[in-house]
Amino acid sequence: MNVYDVIREPLLTEKGSKQAEHRKYYFHVAKNAQKHEIREAVERLFNVKVEKVNTMCVGGKWKRVRYQPGMTSDWKKAVVTLKEGQKIDLT
Numbered sequence: 001m002n003v004y005d006v007i008r009e010p011l012l013t014e015k016g017s018k019q020a021e022h023r024k025y026y027f028h029v030a031k032n033a034q035k036h037e038i039r040e041a042v043e044r045l046f047n048v049k050v051e052k053v054n055t056m057c058v059g060g061k062w063k064r065v066r067y068q069p070g071m072t073s074d075w076k077k078a079v080v081t082l083k084e085g086q087k088i089d090l091t
Helices: 014-022 035-046
Strands: 007-010 024-029 050-058 062-065 068-071 075-082
Touching (some): 035 050
Antiparallel strands (some): 050 075
16 A cells, blocks of 8 residues: 555644644544554655554544535544654644
8 A cells, every 4th residue: 555545644633733742643544554554654754763553443423515414434543653752743
């Protein structure tokens, strides 16, 4: 799997920016991506060393477009912890 297929986008939230001080970064990843693929993709894209990867599946939400109800897609989130002294600049 290509590194650009694994990592869709960084998640820039208030909680994520606070966790960046503790070397933790949040990414929206492919739903079928495994932890070792996420680790390799982050190391190649940002030239850093990864300590650990935690993943979670986020369920879709009910939304309404005009008068039609529907659901947003399920997606996967990864929390990547970097080794001591490593840093990613996402700004």
